[in-house]
Amino acid sequence: SKSLLSSLLAVGNIASLGTELPSAKPPTRKQISMVIPTMFFDITADDEPLDHVSFELFADKVPKTTENVRALSTEEKGFGYKGSSFHGIIPGFMCQGGDFTRHNGTGGRSIYREKFEDESFLLKHTGPGILSMANAEPNTNGSQFCICTAKTEWLDGKHVVFGKVKEGMNIVEAMKCLGSWNGKTSKKITISNCGQLLISFDFHLNGVYYCCYSKTVQPFLYSS
Structure with missing residues (x-):
């Protein structure tokens, strides 16, 4: 019923994803985690909370x-x-952002120990909210990334797009207002x-499968 759906979606400050299924059997949680990994950043400005930004990774x-960004977000490798x-x-x-070693744009590291190659330029910088890797030259990806606040087509073919903001674009806009023409922030x-948003519960209703997320800093692991 609609009341049941409303009650379920109100639990735990969650977001839902409804997907039409070709059959009545829903996908496993492990399958969903592999298709649409969803991460979050809690953002502060001079230690004052702004709120969180969540973003989907184009793992397919x-x-x-995306595995590099996912693991760096969960810190499951110890960094x-x-x-x-x-x-x-x-x-x-x-x-x-993403320079967690020198904090000035000259550092960072990947989970693969060394810099890694530009995986694909299939995805484009189509507008605000797109996330892509930041590198100094071809095939030197580490941990640095950028969140676009405009269409940046001149980055196509040079920087690998790997995700997009799902919720919290207003926070990105607030961050933008604290920047400057030379990149220095006020x-x-x-x-x-x-961390990674985990599926806290899921259900099948009227032919639609819903998976509902809750915040965690732990890796996304399921046995089923």
């Missing part, structure tokens, strides 16, 4: 790149984005916490 298109800052923000262009913009 660029699996190696990652938590505590790092957005060192460069240019209004009308992008917010750049406040320190920090990822105070980060």
Whole structure:
């Protein structure tokens, strides 16, 4: 019933994803996690909370790149984005972060120990909310990334697009206002916490399968 659906979606400050299924049998949680990994960043400005930004990873298109970002967000390898800052923000262009080793745009590392190759340029920088890797030259991807605040087609073929903002674009807009033409920020913009959104429960209703997410900093692991 509609009342049941409303009650379920109200639990735990969750977001839902409804997908029409070709059959009555819903996909497993493991299958969903592999198709649409959804991450979150909690953002602060001079240690004052702004809120969180969630983003989907295009794991089906660029699996190696998205696994790097996913694992750095969960910090399951013992290092990652938590505590790092957005060192460069240019209004009308992008917010750049991910340097958790030097915090100034000259560092960072991937989960693969070395820099890794540009996986694919199939996906394009189509507008605000697109996430792509930041690198100094071809095939030198590490951990740095940017969140676009405009269409940036001149980056196509040079930087690998790996995701898009799902919720919290208003927070990205607030971050943009703290940037400048040379990238320096008027406040320190920090990822105070980060992780992967897990499916806390799921259900099948009227031919539609719903998976509902809750925040966690733990890796996305299911046995089923």
